[in-house]
Amino acid sequence: MLCLYSGAVAMQWTTSDAWVFSSIQGTGPDSACTLAEIITKADVINHAMLTEAEFTQAVPRLVAAGLMVADAEADLYRPTEAGRLLYRQRMKRRGLFGWIDAIPPALRRLGAPQDGAWTLPIGAFDRAIREYLEHAGET
DSSP: OOOOOSOOOOOOOOOHHHHHHHHHOOOSSTOOOHHHHHHHHHHHHHHOOOHHHHHHHHHHHHHHHSEEEEETTTTTEEEEEHHHHHHHHHHHOOOOOTTHHHHHHHHHOOOSSOOOOOOOOHHHHHHHHHHHHHHHHHO
């Protein structure tokens, strides 16, 4: 069997994409969360700190898939109706950490992710981390 390498690398959804998606909160079109709130939930559901690279890779993929809306300038992020539906269906009867088994396969079923150029305003991620750490120190 002859196998030729075309040089193209197939994009795949990552665990970090699923982690970011699972960390976005919002119950409707008028309900959004901030980056600091996403970082907080990401820590709660994975006991780890989300990185800027993970976040800025996941957001354009999730937006292109129609699962979230992101406004970096306003620091507002929310799931779309399709995103909320996917999350509810896949997380039914699963606990706080159930996302790790439920969400990655659900994203893979959507097909290959579409990468896109997307950036945060300079310093936005660091400010969100500081806000998260300040609130974490209060509890």
